[in-house]
Amino acid sequence: MAGIASLFWHVLFPVACPICGRAGSTGCLGCIKGVLSPSGPVCIECLNCYPCDRHTLAFPHYFGAAHKGPARQLIHLLKYGHHGALGISMGRALAACLSFPLPDALVPIPLHNESPRFFNQSEKIAQGLSLELGVPVMNCLSWNVRIHPRALTKSYARSKLPEGAFKLDECKLKADIRTVMICDDVCTTGATILGAAETLAKGGLQVLGSASLTLAKGKK
Template structure:
């Protein structure tokens, strides 16, 4: 028997959340999490720090790797086609965005998570408006952590970032669809070949879960893309027709 998805009621949630946040900011005005200056409107980020965030303007359409000049695909995607179909990554990974991501990932900062979610929501709304994203997926699938890592950290930052996006755009959130079955070594310590071997067979799909036709595989940062390639390959093998990748930030260079 398939496990049915449960969608969020976005309109009701947005109205309640919006009213609660306006009351919060009326009592305690926002301040910039990066420099301490007064925040802007409903965001704990000042205008100057917001302007310092680097946009991923010229990038490979398939994997969002930043490019020096416009091109349909980067060399890596031409040589080794990824399992995912398209990628949406609005920012480059670097200062000061890396500080906010670190606050969320290792500092358990809910305020940083809220700022990052607001930035991502605004970028996604713009991408939908200008046609950079043709259609929303049926569901968002956060990249899962292995149970060991989840116990150490206490939460999955990809899931926490996915929640407000799902709520804002009325999308189904499917954190149980993909599982990480094997604890793996840190990817940052490995070369490209070792990264692929390290992640081979690290994911599996819950066969009892309802299978959407189109999903967005979501993570906070896309570095080399090796993790997302393996996760997308697993989803495709399970019968999901289209897998897009959504990440908030993209590392400028492969390591």
């Protein structure tokens, strides 16, 4: 009976790779890797080449592709098409773009408190990275409910989040976790990642770097 129900569900809602159309795949790993075109890390402060002469203390940000074309379409499908499993495949493909010492944990950027989505796309990407790297995902950040969404919108224009935009859930920290990598779906100005890094650092964690599937490179 369970098999019949599963087949009936698949007929009604078929799953297929958005790139090659292969049935039964939410996103072929090879297809997604073919979309990516990594060009080395950038400085998280200015999004120019890393290492950076201007920001010698900044950490590297790794990304899979520029936020355009097929890569941009994949992000939109993940965020607005409710294909959570696609994010895991994205993270697995993104793992090949990283080239720094493995952290103790991966920390995804959390969903905004008022987000209508059923899943955190950044967490899905982190889960894919986790499968490839053998590093656990640690959901220890949340947006501070005291920060009004309008303040966040204005802060993006300034490329800097208001102080205290994130909260660290110390109950989710583990004693053996000392170094982390921040994961997001898209990096535009680096403001969100820098805000998260500041909160993590105050909690005693060292941020080795960050990663996103795409880099939009907005105004700094």
